[in-house]
Amino acid sequence: MPDDGLSEGCVTRAELAELAELFDRFEFALDPLSRDAEEAEARFNSRVQFIFEEHIRPRRPQLSFVIFRARVRNLCRVFLKKNPP
Amino acid sequence: MKPSLNYEELIEAGQPRLSALQRVGSSFLDGSSSAASAAFSREVCFVEASVRQTYEHIARLARRADSLDEVANMWRRMGAFCESALQILAGLKDKYPDCGAAELYDLVLDYKLACDDRQNRALEEKECLTTDFPKGVLPELS
Numbered sequence: 001m002p003d004d005g006l007s008e009g010c011v012t013r014a015e016l017a018e019l020a021e022l023f024d025r026f027e028f029a030l031d032p033l034s035r036d037a038e039e040a041e042a043r044f045n046s047r048v049q050f051i052f053e054e055h056i057r058p059r060r061p062q063l064s065f066v067i068f069r070a071r072v073r074n075l076c077r078v079f080l081k082k083n084p085p
Numbered sequence: 086m087k088p089s090l091n092y093e094e095l096i097e098a099g100q101p102r103l104s105a106l107q108r109v110g111s112s113f114l115d116g117s118s119s120a121a122s123a124a125f126s127r128e129v130c131f132v133e134a135s136v137r138q139t140y141e142h143i144a145r146l147a148r149r150a151d152s153l154d155e156v157a158n159m160w161r162r163m164g165a166f167c168e169s170a171l172q173i174l175a176g177l178k179d180k181y182p183d184c185g186a187a188e189l190y191d192l193v194l195d196y197k198l199a200c201d202d203r204q205n206r207a208l209e210e211k212e213c214l215t216t217d218f219p220k221g222v223l224p225e226l227s
Contacts, residue, residue: 010222027206028148030141032199033192060219068222070213073206075223080148082226 010055011072016079019047023076024085048072092159095142096166102128102135103166107173116180125177126184132170133189139166140196147203153214157207164200167193 025040026032048069056068090098106128113121143163150156170193178186 011224013224016224024148027203028144030144031137032140032144033195056222060222063219063222066209067213067216067218070206070210071218071223074153074210074214075226077210078226 010059011051015047015051016072016075017083019044019072020076020079020083021085022047023073024080027073027077045069092143092146092162095139095146096162099135099139099166100169102131103169103173106132106170106177110173110177110181116177116184117182122181122184125181125186129181129185129189133185133192136167136170136193136196139163140200153207153211157204157211160200160204160207164197164204167197167200171197 022040022044026037026044029037029040031037049065052065052068056063057065106125109124109128110116113124115121116125140163143159147156147159150159171190174186174190174193178190
């Protein structure tokens with residue numbers, strides 16, 4: 001297992017690390033109105049939507065996007081606590 | 086070493102700035118006088134700094150929070166702080182039209198909405214953690 005303590009799923013470790021970096025930039029932005037925070041949130045949402053449509057929905061058609069997105073956000077929180085920026 | 090302030094204490098520390106804004110804003114009959122404008126503009130600047138700084142502190146603490154309940158409570162309290170500022174500004178921004186109060190109202194409203202977003206996200210995550218979720222979709226943390 002890699003040093004970051006993750007095992008592979010439908011969402012890869014690399015994708016999670018990328019999403020966590022984006023999540024950090026908007027969820028914990030010191031200025032929530034900054035352009036960087038807004039861009040990071042838009043990219044995060046776009047990436048989560050893309051991953052869901054491309055990789056998750058075909059295999060798990062019963063899984064809702066809202067629940068998937070919330071789970072991804074929560075995993076990003078946990079990832080960031082284990083791997084502080 | 087003394088323990089650092091918790092989020093409740095940080096938010097409480099900003100309350101005197103809001104009280105001062107209310108007090109100064111109510112102390113002049115004519116908000117367009119130069120003395121009134123100068124005094125009120127000064128308080129507007131202090132409140133803006135207080136909102137921005139308190140938000141920064143809460144954002145730092147939220148990253149280290151131990152639970153989603155704690156995250157949601159932090160943002161709920163910060164949102165309430167913003168709401169208190171909005172109520173004061175709503176009653177005074179027309180009385181002091183050239184003191185930055187209207188601009189500060191818009192800024193604080195955006196901060197309040199940012200707090201609401203973060204509180205709602207934490208609550209949504211908490212709720213979703215109680216529902217069944219298939220294994221293998223997301224990487225597992227060891």
